[in-house]
Amino acid sequence: ADAYTKLFAEVRAGRVKPLYFLHGPEELMKREFLRELMTVVLPQGDRTFNLDILHGDEFDPQTFDDRVQAFPLFAARRLVVLRNFDALSTSLRERVIERVASLPDGLVLVIESAQEKLETVAHKKLAEVVGRNGVAMPFAALDESETLERVLARFRREEVRVDPDALDLLIESVGTALIDLSNEVDKLVLAAGTTKHVTRELVESVVGKYRTVSLFSLLDSAGSSAPANVLPRVATLLESGEEPVFIVAMLLRRVVSLMEVQRVLAERGRA
Numbered sequence: 285a286d287a288y289t290k291l292f293a294e295v296r297a298g299r300v301k302p303l304y305f306l307h308g309p310e311e312l313m314k315r316e317f318l319r320e321l322m323t324v325v326l327p328q329g330d331r332t333f334n335l336d337i338l339h340g341d342e343f344d345p346q347t348f349d350d351r352v353q354a355f356p357l358f359a360a361r362r363l364v365v366l367r368n369f370d371a372l373s374t375s376l377r378e379r380v381i382e383r384v385a386s387l388p389d390g391l392v393l394v395i396e397s398a399q400e401k402l403e404t405v406a407h408k409k410l411a412e413v414v415g416r417n418g419v420a421m422p423f424a425a426l427d428e429s430e431t432l433e434r435v436l437a438r439f440r441r442e443e444v445r446v447d448p449d450a451l452d453l454l455i456e457s458v459g460t461a462l463i464d465l466s467n468e469v470d471k472l473v474l475a476a477g478t479t480k481h482v483t484r485e486l487v488e489s490v491v492g493k494y495r496t497v498s499l500f501s502l503l504d505s506a507g508s509s510a511p512a513n514v515l516p517r518v519a520t521l522l523e524s525g526e527e528p529v530f531i532v533a534m535l536l537r538r539v540v541s542l543m544e545v546q547r548v549l550a551e552r553g554r555a
Contacts, residue, residue: 288313291421295320303384303393303418305411308400310423312463318394322363325392330359338364340371345379352383356390369397369410377406384413400424428460435465439482442473446482453487459533 294300300321306314326334336351348366356362372380380395387393395410400422402408411420426434432455439446458468471490472482 287421291419292317292320295324298324300325300392301418302387302391303395303414305395305397305414305418305420306423307397307402307407307411307420308423309398309425310462312466313423313426314396315463318365321392321394325361325363326359330356333357334359334362336362336364338366340366340368343372343376345376348380349383352391352393353388355388361390361392363392363394365394365396367396369395369407370399374406377404377410381406381410381413384410426462431460431462431465434462435469438466438469439473442480444473444476444480444482446472447484450482450484450487453484454491457487457491 295317304321306317308314322331322335334356338348338351343366351364354362366380369377369380384393384395395414397407399407402411414420432451435451435454436446454465454468454472458464468491472486475486475490476482
């Protein structure tokens with residue numbers, strides 16, 4: 285969290301580096317950083333001719349070279365963003381790294397990757413090259429407390445009051461991935477309207493009652509019900525289109541919570 289604060293503060297103060305390598309799974313924080321960077325580097329009127337967003341899965345080396353070498357038009361700087369560096373072939377990764385080592389004045393280049401630990405030689409080399417003249421920043425997934433605080437901060441900014449049981453249901457239903465929660469929070473803020481109040485019933489209506497009721501019932505029964513009672517609830521969620529991976533993740537979270545409760549109770553018993 286401190287690293288994010290420092291990174292955002294540097295950009296907001298106008299201290300922009302020519303190179304950024306943003307790597308890791310936390311997509312929402314990347315988006316927020318890019319939004320801040322764009323605001324500082326390219327005021328609204330300068331973006332038409334000076335902003336290029338390229339994608340690794342549609343990468344054309346000549347287009348990349350042209351965009352990187354182009355001069356700013358009616359502006360002081362240009363901003364080029366290369367998303368999904370991971371999709372490039374080995375040879376194309378090397379080509380990008382070669383270009384990154386020598387960039388023209390007035391260019392700000394941002395390269396994105398989903399890898400947090402930089403497992404390939406090219407990823408490590410890119411981070412090393414970027415680190416000499418810019419910032420290579422890991423965007424690790426936020427832990428649950430940080431995610432919750434950001435969600436609450438969003439509600440506070442909108443002056444929306446959220447009931448504790450509504451917040452619990454939102455987390456249980458959507459999970460703790462910040463990008464998923466952010467989308468649902470935006471919907472809830474709009475749905476709350478002039479009442480500025482998010483209730484459990486509002487969460488059910490916005491997120492989808494089948495999901496909130498079924499998933500909450502499933503998690504509530506985990507560890508306390510026989511498998512014969514739990515499996516039909518799993519089947520209901522799967523038939524409704526819920527992702528199996530999400531169901532497993534939520535069940536694991538509940539198991540970990542139950543184990544923690546068990547540990548605390550055992551310690552109290554010894555005391």
